[in-house]
Structure formats: structure tokens, C-alpha cells
Amino acid sequence: MRLHCSYYGDWLLRRSPIEILSLDSPRNLRLSDRDYYLFNRSSVLMGDWFPVGAEPLFTISFRGFTQAWVFRGDRLAR
Numbered sequence: 001m002r003l004h005c006s007y008y009g010d011w012l013l014r015r016s017p018i019e020i021l022s023l024d025s026p027r028n029l030r031l032s033d034r035d036y037y038l039f040n041r042s043s044v045l046m047g048d049w050f051p052v053g054a055e056p057l058f059t060i061s062f063r064g065f066t067q068a069w070v071f072r073g074d075r076l077a078r
Contacts, residue, residue, distance in 0.1 A: 002035045006043035035073030041066075051076055 004023040023037060037051070044050055050069075054076055060068040 002030065003038060004030075004035060005038040006040070006046075029073065029076065031073040031077035033072060033074045037071040037073065037076070038068055039071075040068040 002019045002021055004021045006023045023039075023043075029035075036057070039050055051071055054071055056069040057072045057075065058070050059066045060070070
């Protein structure tokens with residue numbers, strides 16, 4: 001499993017069995033079922049790219065507000 005994310009916290013880097021990659025550009029996409037893309041509110045507000053028109057695998061909410069969107073790579077390929 002590979003997790004691509006723009007802004008990740010220290011919690012993600014602690015002895016994770018998951019390969020964590022920086023999501024700096026849509027040119028570096030790996031569109032497999034092993035790749036997951038995490039976009040949080042900060043990355044969207046800072047103007048990072050966002051997969052418009054794609055349905056997220058799931059969202060993460062806090063107090064009724066969506067804080068993050070998770071997409072699977074093979075679903076972005078469609």
C-alpha cells in the first residue's frame with residue numbers, strides 16, 4: 001500500500017508499514033489499487049490540485065465538516 005498526501009502530520013510518519021509519498025503534482029500519479037490519495041482541507045485551501053469529478057472512497061469528518069477525502073488510484077484512472 002502506498003499513501004500519497006500533500007500535508008501529513010508527524011502521526012503518519014511513525015513506524016508505518018505503509019509507504020508514504022509526497023503528493024506534489026498530478027504528473028506523479030500511480031493509478032493502481034495499491035495507491036491511495038489523501039487530500040485534506042489544508043491542501044485544498046492552499047490551491048493544490050484535487051481530482052474533480054471523481055468519487056472519493058471515503059471522507060473523514062469532524063463536527064459535521066469534511067476534513068479529508070481519500071481516493072483509490074485505480075478509481076482515479078477512470
